[in-house]
Amino acid sequence: GQQVMQIPQYQHVQEGEDFTTYCNSSTTLSNIQWYKQRPGGHPVFLIQLVKSGEVKKQKRLTFQFGEAKKNSSLHITATQTTDVGTYFCALPPGGTSYGKLTFGQGTILTVHP
């Protein structure tokens, strides 16, 4: 079945430092989604990437889809305490996973003021 590896599992940064999380798929993807879950909260959709090599920005967040459409990254420039949370990538249905997203393991980001 479809497998996803998200790294790192944890990241501690000082406020103002940059942060990156990576998501790697065992199969070529049609698209990839990213979600953020604040501590004690629920996952919230951030963005979807569709095109090979696509780069999208949301303020200090930069999302990138690999040329081979098998990996993606989320980069935060100059982290703030409001960036704290878990960031998940989510892969679209594939094979027998029709209709179901496959979520990565998540990267827990801690920002020290």
Place this chain on the structure above:
Amino acid sequence: EADIYQTPRYLVIGTGKKITLECSQTMGHDKMYWYQQDPGMELHLIHYSYGVNSTEKGDLSSESTVSRIRTEHFPLTLESARPSHTSQYLCASSEGQGVDTQYFGPGTRLTVL
């Protein structure tokens, strides 16, 4: 914010009790999902539904059951709660087309004593 609701938000209950976690959405989404998530851990899909009278088990085996009699309602039931069921349960829905973003409810934190 998406219109998806879960009740109760917190539940502490004794072993052997029957419980039902409620999930409702007012967006008319056909697809609905139940995830189980331990603190700081990944999301595990335990049930999903593509529409009324359609339910399937997810990737993680669960002793819970679900029903989908109405589009907007997707309750989860545990016939006999055990301490191993202690976790957070997140309900989500999606439109089922286009980007197919999943919208999550606030979750139910279940503690079984």
